[in-house]
Structure formats: C-alpha cells, structure tokens
Amino acid sequence: MRADFSLLLVVLTLITGVLWALDRYRWEPRRRLAAAGGEVPGPTGIVEFGRSLFPIVLAVFLVRSFVVEPFRIPSGSMVPTLLTGDFILVNKFAYGVRLPVFNIRMLPFGHPERGDVMVFRFPEDPSKDFIKRVIGLPGDEIVYRDKQVYVNGEPLPITPKGRYTGPGVPARWETWEFEEQVGSVMHRLLKTAGRPSYNMRAVVPPDHYFVMGDNRDNSDDSRRWGTVPDANLVGQAFAIWMNWDPDAKMPLWSRIGQGIH
Known part of the structure; x- marks a missing residue:
C-alpha cells in the first residue's frame, strides 16, 4: 500500500x-x-x-x-513505548537519502544504531511497514534465552520496575515492566508471565539489522522471520504528534508531543 x-x-x-x-x-x-x-x-x-x-x-x-513522514501504529508490539493509535513522525534522512518508490539509497550517510526505534518494510511483505527497536547490528551475535537478550555474549542490562497496569495490555494478563539498556538508549519493555521464551541464536549478516518489539512476549520480530536488510529501511521514529485511543474513541492527550526513545 x-x-x-x-x-x-x-x-x-x-x-x-x-x-x-x-x-x-x-x-x-x-x-x-x-x-x-x-x-x-x-x-x-x-x-x-x-x-x-x-x-x-x-x-x-x-x-x-x-524529510519526515507520518505513520500510524496499528498494533501493540511496541507497548509501552508506543500504543495502538499513536501517530508518529519518522525521520526519512536519518539512514541516508533514498529514491522514492524504489527505496534505493542515493546519499549513503547515517546508519541505525542499537536502541533506535526504526520503521522498515516488512521483509516477508514489503508493502507493509513495521516498527521495532534495533537490537543487533551487522556482525553481532544475538542470543535470546529465558527472556534475556545477549549481544556478543553480554546480557543487556535490565532492571525490574514492577507490575504493568498501563494502557495497551489486557488487565487479565500478568505483565511486568522492566528498563533495558540497548547501546546508549534506556527504554521500557514488557514481559508477560506464562508466555514461552522461544530461545534462539543468530549472527546478523552484513547490511542487515536484528529488531525486536518492546512488548517482548507479544511481538512478531526478528526472532521469527529473521533480520531486516538495509534496502528495507524507511527511517527513525522520533516523535508522537497525535493519538487516537481506539477503545475510548478519543485522544490520549498526554501522549501528544512525546519523543520516542
């Protein structure tokens, strides 16, 4: 589309x-x-x-x-960082200037960094846009074991923050919030009790990126379908400019104008 x-x-x-x-x-x-x-x-x-x-x-x-392109978040894979109904802005030149339609890089400056929230064309269906967080860069070894991420043998620092009762997750789920540091970025993530870990190991190929959702147990990401090629990159998400809560049928005013980290 x-x-x-x-x-x-x-x-x-x-x-x-x-x-x-x-x-x-x-x-x-x-x-x-x-x-x-x-x-x-x-x-x-x-x-x-x-x-x-x-x-x-x-x-x-x-x-x-x-320069910049608006997108709408259609799912909860990035809760609590992004909620369903958030309208975000994406920096189109963060990862180089690309030719429209063909997405061919014309000016090769800028590359994704660990911790970036990145929009890209879904590798299995490039007509769809996905948004996830960059976890692994080209050449990195990524291991996911017992719901802990390891990059090149080192566990990503993670701090428990308690039970999560915010928007975007059904109240009946036992969901826990954590803070995780990816590169220089400290971000919030969720884990849901009772969900399997899906342990895996992968080495990121050249010109590819390993991505995961912040709603860690409810995200379809590189753990299942592999890495994202550089040719599929769209840009870096940096701000929420509008929100429409699909359940309340009204905006969540507190989210408007928030930066994305």
Missing part, C-alpha cells in the same frame, strides 16, 4: 509539474501576445487546476520523501 501511495504521489507531481511548466513557458507567453491584441484568453479548467496544485503536491512529495 505504501509503495502504491508513493508512486501515486510521484505521478501527481510529474503531471501537475508538466502542466505548470507548459503554462508558464508556452501558454502564458501566448496569452500575453493575445492580450496585446485586445484578446485575453484564460487557461482551461484542468490547466488552471494542475498549475495551482503543483506547488502543494511538490512540497508534500519533497517533505514526505526526503
């Missing part, structure tokens, strides 16, 4: 841009000549519409493709 929208935006930009250019450099000079003779024909309706729409479409295309 996202590739279809990106393609539509490119097509609209091209069509309205061509109409604007034809009117500016071909038809407008003709109108000036006609006006000098006392006849002032105006542009047709479609030309007028395309000409006026072009600056708006161009601005949306440039901002969305190269």
Whole structure:
C-alpha cells in the first residue's frame, strides 16, 4: 500500500509539474501576445487546476520523501513505548537519502544504531511497514534465552520496575515492566508471565539489522522471520504528534508531543 501511495504521489507531481511548466513557458507567453491584441484568453479548467496544485503536491512529495513522514501504529508490539493509535513522525534522512518508490539509497550517510526505534518494510511483505527497536547490528551475535537478550555474549542490562497496569495490555494478563539498556538508549519493555521464551541464536549478516518489539512476549520480530536488510529501511521514529485511543474513541492527550526513545 505504501509503495502504491508513493508512486501515486510521484505521478501527481510529474503531471501537475508538466502542466505548470507548459503554462508558464508556452501558454502564458501566448496569452500575453493575445492580450496585446485586445484578446485575453484564460487557461482551461484542468490547466488552471494542475498549475495551482503543483506547488502543494511538490512540497508534500519533497517533505514526505526526503524529510519526515507520518505513520500510524496499528498494533501493540511496541507497548509501552508506543500504543495502538499513536501517530508518529519518522525521520526519512536519518539512514541516508533514498529514491522514492524504489527505496534505493542515493546519499549513503547515517546508519541505525542499537536502541533506535526504526520503521522498515516488512521483509516477508514489503508493502507493509513495521516498527521495532534495533537490537543487533551487522556482525553481532544475538542470543535470546529465558527472556534475556545477549549481544556478543553480554546480557543487556535490565532492571525490574514492577507490575504493568498501563494502557495497551489486557488487565487479565500478568505483565511486568522492566528498563533495558540497548547501546546508549534506556527504554521500557514488557514481559508477560506464562508466555514461552522461544530461545534462539543468530549472527546478523552484513547490511542487515536484528529488531525486536518492546512488548517482548507479544511481538512478531526478528526472532521469527529473521533480520531486516538495509534496502528495507524507511527511517527513525522520533516523535508522537497525535493519538487516537481506539477503545475510548478519543485522544490520549498526554501522549501528544512525546519523543520516542
């Protein structure tokens, strides 16, 4: 779906841009000549519409493709960091400038770091966008055993914070909150009693990243379907600009404007 929208935006930009250019450099000079003779024909309706729409479409295309793009969180895999119904902003140039639609990196600057909250195209279905936290970089050995993450043989520091009773998790679940340090990032995560650990080990291939959800026992991530290739990266999530609680049918005002860590 996202590739279809990106393609539509490119097509609209091209069509309205061509109409604007034809009117500016071909038809407008003709109108000036006609006006000098006392006849002032105006542009047709479609030309007028395309000409006026072009600056708006161009601005949306440039901002969305190269600067920042909005996304909506559809699931609870990143609770408590992100809730279902959060509308987030994603930095599109954090991991290099990429060609729209094809997602080919044009300017190779910036790479994901451990602890980043990253949006990417789902490797098993690139038409879908996923959001997870970066745990492993290329060359890292990742071990998940008894609900503890080890990176290159070292356990990620984790501190218990008590029973979790916040939004995003059914009250009937026995869910516990922790603080985990990934790289330089300290973040909150959840573990649910009674859920299996799914122990695993993996070495991250070159130009790939190992990602996990903060709702650790309720996340479909690299533990099941593997690593994320660099070609699938979209950007780094950095802020919540809006929220709509699907249960309460109203915004959670306290979440608006929060940074994402």
